[in-house]
Amino acid sequence: MTAHRFTRRALVSAGGLLAATTLVACGSGxxxxxxxxxxxxxxxxxxxxxxxxxxxSGYMPKDVAKRFKTATxxxxxxxEHATNEEIMAKLTTGADSGIDVAFVSGQYAQALNxxxxxxxxxxxxxxxxxNLYPQATQLAFDKGNKYSVPYTWxxxxxCYRSDLVKPAPTSWNDILSPDPKYDGKVTxxxxxxxxxxxxxxxxxxxxxxxxxxxxxxxxxxxxxxxxHLLGYDNTTFYEKLVSGEAxxxxxxxxxxxxxxxxxxxxxxxxxxxxxxxxxxxxxxLKGSKNKEAAFAFVNMMLDPKVHSWVVDNVYYNVxxxxxxxxxxxxxxxxxxxxxxxxxxxxxGEVLVDxxxxxxxxxxxxxxxxxxx
Amino acid sequence: xxxxxxxxxxxxxxxxxxxxxxxxxxxxxxxxxxxxxxxFSGFSFRWYPELFSDSDIGQxxxxxxxxxxxxxxxxxxxxxxxxxxxxxxxxxxxxxxxxMTPAILPDLxxxxxxxxxxxxxxxxxxxxxxxxxxxxxxxxxxLAVVRARLVQLDGSLEEASQDLGASWLTTFxxxxxxxxxxxxxxxxxxxxxxxxxxxxxxxxxxxxxxxxLPIEIYSRVRFGVTPEINALATMLLLVSVTxxxxxxxxxxxxxxxxx
Amino acid sequence: xxxxxxxxxxxxxxLERAVFLGPGLMFTAIFVVVPVVLVLxxxxxxxxxxxxxxxxxxxxNFARAWQPTYRKVLVSSLEIAAGATLIAxxxxxxxxxxxxxxxxxxxxIALVLVVVPFWTNFLIRxxxxxxxxxxxxxxxxxxxxxxxxxxxxxxxxxxxxxxxGLVYVYLPLMILPVYASVARLDAELRxxxxxxxxxxxxxxxxxxxxxxxxxxVTGCIFVFVPSLGNFVVPELLGGGKTVMVxxxxxxxxxKARDWPFGATLAxxxxxxxxxxxxxxxxxxxxxxxxxxxx
Numbered sequence: 001m002t003a004h005r006f007t008r009r010a011l012v013s014a015g016g017l018l019a020a021t022t023l024v025a026c027g028s029g030x031x032x033x034x035x036x037x038x039x040x041x042x043x044x045x046x047x048x049x050x051x052x053x054x055x056x057s058g059y060m061p062k063d064v065a066k067r068f069k070t071a072t073x074x075x076x077x078x079x080e081h082a083t084n085e086e087i088m089a090k091l092t093t094g095a096d097s098g099i100d101v102a103f104v105s106g107q108y109a110q111a112l113n114x115x116x117x118x119x120x121x122x123x124x125x126x127x128x129x130x131n132l133y134p135q136a137t138q139l140a141f142d143k144g145n146k147y148s149v150p151y152t153w154x155x156x157x158x159c160y161r162s163d164l165v166k167p168a169p170t171s172w173n174d175i176l177s178p179d180p181k182y183d184g185k186v187t188x189x190x191x192x193x194x195x196x197x198x199x200x201x202x203x204x205x206x207x208x209x210x211x212x213x214x215x216x217x218x219x220x221x222x223x224x225x226x227x228h229l230l231g232y233d234n235t236t237f238y239e240k241l242v243s244g245e246a247x248x249x250x251x252x253x254x255x256x257x258x259x260x261x262x263x264x265x266x267x268x269x270x271x272x273x274x275x276x277x278x279x280x281x282x283x284x285l286k287g288s289k290n291k292e293a294a295f296a297f298v299n300m301m302l303d304p305k306v307h308s309w310v311v312d313n314v315y316y317n318v319x320x321x322x323x324x325x326x327x328x329x330x331x332x333x334x335x336x337x338x339x340x341x342x343x344x345x346x347x348g349e350v351l352v353d354x355x356x357x358x359x360x361x362x363x364x365x366x367x368x369x370x371x372x
Numbered sequence: 373x374x375x376x377x378x379x380x381x382x383x384x385x386x387x388x389x390x391x392x393x394x395x396x397x398x399x400x401x402x403x404x405x406x407x408x409x410x411x412f413s414g415f416s417f418r419w420y421p422e423l424f425s426d427s428d429i430g431q432x433x434x435x436x437x438x439x440x441x442x443x444x445x446x447x448x449x450x451x452x453x454x455x456x457x458x459x460x461x462x463x464x465x466x467x468x469x470x471x472m473t474p475a476i477l478p479d480l481x482x483x484x485x486x487x488x489x490x491x492x493x494x495x496x497x498x499x500x501x502x503x504x505x506x507x508x509x510x511x512x513x514x515l516a517v518v519r520a521r522l523v524q525l526d527g528s529l530e531e532a533s534q535d536l537g538a539s540w541l542t543t544f545x546x547x548x549x550x551x552x553x554x555x556x557x558x559x560x561x562x563x564x565x566x567x568x569x570x571x572x573x574x575x576x577x578x579x580x581x582x583x584x585l586p587i588e589i590y591s592r593v594r595f596g597v598t599p600e601i602n603a604l605a606t607m608l609l610l611v612s613v614t615x616x617x618x619x620x621x622x623x624x625x626x627x628x629x630x631x
Numbered sequence: 632x633x634x635x636x637x638x639x640x641x642x643x644x645x646l647e648r649a650v651f652l653g654p655g656l657m658f659t660a661i662f663v664v665v666p667v668v669l670v671l672x673x674x675x676x677x678x679x680x681x682x683x684x685x686x687x688x689x690x691x692n693f694a695r696a697w698q699p700t701y702r703k704v705l706v707s708s709l710e711i712a713a714g715a716t717l718i719a720x721x722x723x724x725x726x727x728x729x730x731x732x733x734x735x736x737x738x739x740i741a742l743v744l745v746v747v748p749f750w751t752n753f754l755i756r757x758x759x760x761x762x763x764x765x766x767x768x769x770x771x772x773x774x775x776x777x778x779x780x781x782x783x784x785x786x787x788x789x790x791x792x793x794x795x796g797l798v799y800v801y802l803p804l805m806i807l808p809v810y811a812s813v814a815r816l817d818a819e820l821r822x823x824x825x826x827x828x829x830x831x832x833x834x835x836x837x838x839x840x841x842x843x844x845x846x847x848v849t850g851c852i853f854v855f856v857p858s859l860g861n862f863v864v865p866e867l868l869g870g871g872k873t874v875m876v877x878x879x880x881x882x883x884x885x886k887a888r889d890w891p892f893g894a895t896l897a898x899x900x901x902x903x904x905x906x907x908x909x910x911x912x913x914x915x916x917x918x919x920x921x922x923x924x925x
Contacts, residue, residue, distance in 0.1 A: 052581065057591050077581050080591045085885045092888065093491050098579065184785050190871045231788040231870020239408060243767045262407070359678075362887040363700070370704050370874040377732055383725035390722070391748050391802065394759035397769065398751070401762065450655040457651030461644075465912050469905075471655060473663050475852070477904065478860020480880050481897045484890075485666025492669075508662040511655060516849055520808060523845065524815045540647045555811065562807065565749045571863065589752050605755045609747070616743045 040122050040292050047073030049293035051100040054079045054087055059103065059280075060301070061309050071300055074293040083191070084108045091117060091285065100288040101297055106141040106279040107193075109148035110353040118147040119284040125295035128302035133342045136319030139279055140350040148281035149298055152254070152316040154337070155277055155348045156189070156197055157270040159251035159259060161241055172198040172271045175248050176225040183228050187240060188250040190232035190369060192361045193276075193351055195222065198250060201273040207349045210357040219364055223371040232369065241266050252278070253337040257315030260335055268337050270348075277348030279319070311338060317345065395609065402602035419603040429604060432588035439499055439574075439584060440567040443506035448560040450507070451514025456548060458515075459522045460530070475512040482509065483576035490577065497579035505577045506570060510563035517562060521555035671901075673894040692895035701879065705899065708875040711790060711865075712858040715797035716805075719854045722798070723805035724847065730806075731813040742810065745803050753800050757867050760796055761787060764868075788870025796868040797858045804853035812846020813839075848911045856904060876900050 053064075057080045061067065065076040081087040084105050090097045091112065104112065112118050123129060129149060142148045158169045165182065169175065175186050176198055189195060193207065199218040200207050209215070230246050238259030240246035256268040282301060284294040300306055307323035310316055315335055318324065319342070332339040354361065377384060405416035423429065454471050458464070474482055486505050490497060529551065533543040549556070571586040578587060592601060674692055677685040695701070730741045748756065763770050764787040771783045786792060816839065824834040840847075862877035876896060883893030 079581055079583075082591055083885070085888065088888060089885045093487070096496070098496070098581070187870075226872065229870075229872065230785070231872055233870065242408065243765070245766050359887060359889065362882070362889070366704070366874065366879065366882070367700050369871055370700060370707070377729050380725055380729040380732070383722060384729040387722050387726040387802070388744065390799070391745070394756055394763060394799065395748055395751065397762050398755060398759045401759075446658075450658055453651045454655035457648065457655070461648050461651060465909075467652070467656065468912060469908060470664060471659055472908065473659065473667065475856065477667065478856060478877060478880075478897070478900055480860045480862070480877055481667060481670060481901060482663065484880075484884055484893070484897070485670045486662065488669050488673075489662075489666040504662055508659065511659065515655075516853075517808065517811065520811050520845055520849060521815065524812075540643075558807065558811070561746065565746060569749055569753055571752075571754065586752050586754060589754050593754050593758060601755055601758075605751045608751055612747055616747070 040125060040295070042125055042292070044292040045073075046293050046296055049290035050075040050077070051288070051290045051293045051297060052077045052079060052098055053101045053103075053297065054081050054090070054099050055103040056080065056082070056280075059310070059314060061306065061313075064306075067306065068297060068300060072293065072296045074290070074296065076297065088112070096287060097285070099285060100290050100294045102283055102285065103151060103280055104148075104283060105351070106139060106148065106150070106281050107351045107353040109281045109283050110141040111355075112283060113142070113147045114353070114355070117286055119286045119288065119291055119294075120147055121145055121149060121284070121298075122291075122295055125292065126299045126302065128299050131302055131304065131307075131320045131322040133319050133321050135342045135346040136279070139277070141279075141352045142281070148283050149302065150279045150281050150319045151301065152310060152314070153277065153279040153319050153345060154253040154317050155270055155275045155345060156194060156250065156252050157256075157268055157275055158248055159238065159241060159256035159266060159268050160248040161244070161263075161265055162267045163265040164244065164247045168267070169248055169269060170272055172202040172273055174271075175250060176202055176221060178228050178248065182247055184230050185245070185247045186228060186249065187230050187233040187237045187246050188225070189234050189237075189252075190365065191234050192358075192365050194250070195232070195365050195368065196361060197276060198222075198271075199225075201271065201275060204273070207276045208352050208354065210354060210360055212360075215360055215364055219367055222364075222368045226368060226371055238262075238266070253340075254314060254316035256337065257335045261315070264334075275348050277345055277350045279350075398602050399606045399609070402599050402606045404599045404602075407598055419599040422600050423603040423607065426600065428588060429585070432583050432585045435499055435582050436568055436585040439503045439506055440564050442503040443510050443567040444560055444564040446503075446507035447510030447514050447563045448556065451511040451559060451563070452518050452549075452552075452556050454511065454515045455518035455522055455552075456544065459519055460527060460548075471515055472512050474509045475516060479509070479570075479572045483573040486573065487576045497577060499578070499582050499584075501577045501579070502574050502584060505573045506567040509570070509573060510566060513562050513566060514556075514559035517559040518552055518555045521552050525551060667901075670894045671898055673891045674898050676891045678889040678891055692892045695892060696895050696899060701896065704874050704879055705876055707873075708859055708877070709903070711794055711797070711873070711875060712855050714794045715801070715858045716851050716855045718794065718798045719802050719805040720847065720851060723802055723850060724809055727806045727809035727813055727846075730810055731816075742807070745806050749803055754863065754867075757796055757800065757864055760792070760799065760868060764792055764795075787868065788872055790869070790873050792868040793865050793873050793875075796864040797854075797861060800864065801854040801857060804857075805850035808849040808853060809843065809846045812843040812849075816842055844914060848914055852907065852911055855907070859904070860900060 051074065053060075053076060055078065060078070065078060068074060068076045079099070081090070087099075087102055087104055088108055088111070091099065091102060092115065109118070121129070126149065129145065132145070132150065136150045136153065137143075137145050139150065139153075158172075158175060160169055162168060175188065178186050188198065196218055197207060199205075199221045200209065203214070203217055203221065205211075205214045205218070230240070233240065233246075233249070237246065237249040237251055238255055241249060241259045242262045251268070253268055253270075256266065259266040260268070282298050284291060284298065288294050302320060302323075304320065304322035304326055307318050307320045308326040310318050311323065311327045312331065315338065317338060317340065327338065401412060402419055403415050403417065404412050405418065406413035458468060458471065482505070486501070486508075487497075490501050495501060530543050530547050533547045534540070538546070569586060570584075571590060574584045575587055575590070578584060583591070589601060589604075592598070675688050675690065677687050677689055677691065726745075730738055730745075733741060762768055765771070766783040766785060766787070768787075770786065774780045775783060820838055820842070824838045825831075829837065859875070860877040860880070861875065862881045865873045865875045865878055876899075880893050880896050880900070883889045883896065887893075
């Protein structure tokens with residue numbers, strides 16, 4: 001009886017495994033590739049369309065759906081993603097993600113486009129694109145804004161308590177090998193590319209390097225740095241500065257602003273070795289069934305009155321000349337990083353997609369964060 | 373009570389202190405006048421009105437409750453039946469293993485698997501997919517709890533019932549079920565609670581437009597907790613404690629009424 | 632004793648079996664077994680250029696999983712999960728036992744009080760620990776204020792904090808099954824043991840503990856499994872410095888978009904846990920026969 005049951009069970013499970021593997025191999029052929037972008041109707045009745053937009057929490061006005069409805073008659077559902085990788089996962093499963101417009105960082109827009117998932121930007125439907133600074137139209141991951149429109153841009157540096165760190169930090173080495181009295185009071189970012197950034201710049205390498213020897217050197221430096229860290233923090237480092245738990249943090253310029261708003265002693269500096277230029281962009285998915293409404297949305301976000309909301313509320317720089325003109329001088333005084341000129345920002349090295357070599361950075365991050 | 377417990381009084385109290393000190397901290401911080409959830413700067417009620425006018429949270433809560441109730445019903449029925457089946461009818465390690473898989477596997481594996489599976493069969497992600505996922509997950513827990521109890525009972529009552537001519541269905545409903553009722557209720561409660569609080573599987577199997585409460589909270593928590601979330605936690609606590617107290621009172625009344 | 636051993640027509644027996652086992656098993660087969668099999672099937676394929684799947688059969692992923700970096704993380708995860716389970720047991724067993732000794736009404740209240748924290752989202756509860764443990768937090772205030780330490784201690788963002796967090800989140804899952812087992816203990820057996828001259832300690836280890844072992848084992852599994860695959864607690868309380876297998880798998884699926892490799896890491900976890908379950912099954916068989924069945 002037992003032998004009989006076992007054989008039957010084994011056959012059933014083997015059959016199941018075979019079936020599943022076949023399904024896997026034959027099914028999910030991915031999105032339909034290569035079809036030419038249909039030409040879009042600029043007079044389409046938008047009230048018949050509705051779009052789903054995925055963005056970071058708090059990155060666009062809370063009433064954006066209402067504004068969109070008033071402006072175009074079309075309805076909007078906002079959904080959120082916490083990281084680029086999360087939205088990338090949703091967009092690349094092969095199934096319909098249900099998302100029409102996504103906010104993703106530049107290098108990820110590049111990857112999405114290489115995978116054939118993006119609709120080219122129809123400039124006739126996005127006239128406000130002319131508001132962009134020239135520098136923002138030549139970003140290395142998408143020169144000419146063919147498939148992405150920059151929404152915000154900025155750089156990464158050291159956000160620190162000027163009253164607790166004397167002298168003020170000036171170099172990436174100040175957080176990689178901090179003074180012993182700051183031991184256990186430093187945080188770094190751990191989102192892949194940004195974990196490596198301080199080491200890349202301190203060693204004089206490119207932010208897009210894939211050279212194995214350089215990566216090994218970076219790994220050693222970063223593993224050493226881990227011993228002095230309070231921890232890796234991508235989202236609450238400014239709170240730690242406010243509470244005094246940390247005195248120096250690797251931070252994006254806009255995020256430092258949140259700390260500065262609560263404690264004026266917090267300051268931001270771009271280390272002398274240089275830094276990156278990152279950009280969060282808007283992209284329209286090829287699989288969207290509401291492309292006209294999607295581009296109308298992109299256009300609305302580039303409207304100076306809407307776009308300046310980002311500067312006023314998120315404390316990020318936007319690559320929109322008309323919007324920046326609307327920002328109050330007092331705000332720029334309180335947050336000096338908002339007064340940075342596009343030329344200065346453009347000195348930063350732009351992050352691009354590394355394709356298959358991205359795994360090198362995954363391994364690097366794992367190696368460093370798991371090291372003891 | 374202290375006399376009954378003897379030295380056990382110490383771990384008993386320590387355990388409840390351990391369980392509740394963080395909760396008390398949460399509640400206290402919900403009355404923080406400042407934005408931070410870490411540093412208390414003064415007493416204020418401001419986060420409560422903000423919470424009640426937050427429609428996103430309201431919707432997410434509704435979603436979570438819907439999913440939890442559905443998952444609880446499915447998993448309690450399936451789990452209890454499986455427990456009876458596996459203990460009284462067919463003792464098989466293999467079937468056991470299959471039925472208990474969701475409790476054995478890290479929820480991450482189940483989450484990924486279901487995401488891929490739903491994409492395959494073309495089922496759009498939404499509350500129904502989360503409910504299915506939670507039901508699958510909960511069944512194993514109900515099974516474990518009911519089985520642990522069933523295994524410690526002997527089957528003589530059921531045998532007697534069948535000997536006296538009752539059908540298997542009657543035996544199940546009138547003999548087996550009442551004797552395992554506390555375990556079934558415990559299992560249902562467990563399944564409901566697990567679903568309400570469950571994050572990982574929901575995170576992968578939920579659609580973008582219908583976040584459950586844990587997913588909504590995670591999105592916000594990633595960017596630093598504001599005391600509004602603490603206010604939510606306090607409210608949830610209040611609701612559950614009230615529900616329990618009311619339930620206990622009702623139970624006492626029915627008990628005394630039945631005497 | 633199994634009802635199946637009674638002499639009844641086989642067809643009726645089959646029907647009863649099907650009714651009880653059918654729905655549950657089918658549901659589990661479709662929504663648990665098939666997805667898991669799919670994930671496992673992925674382990675032998677490769678990551679596509681942009682995170683998709685390339686259907687070339689290859690064992691590269693297993694070679695990569697064997698590298699020291701990943702092995703180290705696996706061992707560390709086992710340690711942490713085991714530590715959390717042990718501590719949960721040491722706290723949970725006495726508490727479950729104590730609850731069982733309470734009068735009926737208090738018992739229900741106590742059990743409910745154990746479950747109530749579960750009604751608060753675990754993300755928030757874990758965050759409460761950050762408030763408690765951080766260098767500017769309450770615990771440090773108390774330690775320094777009471778003169779127990781001279782400087783604020785870095786309690787947070789350590790392995791210990793992660794273990795404490797895991798215990799905190801999963802303790803109710805240990806207490807409930809253990810309680811269920813303890814509650815059904817035949818008090819007469821303990822009396823008999825005492826009457827036969829065994830001391831309290833001896834009675835506990837030779838009578839009570841073995842009889843409650845099924846509950847203990849269930850409780851341990853309920854804590855160990857989610858602890859091993861957890862990524863949220865290490866993320867929030869470990870400060871990114873404690874990497875567990877769960878973090879790796881999640882990162883592979885959501886960040887690196889390398890589903891095949893993530894599946895491979897998951898497979899290693901699954902194998903370990905299946906071994907554990909086999910052990911549990913054997914143990915609970917032996918003691919179920921001894922304790923409740925004839």
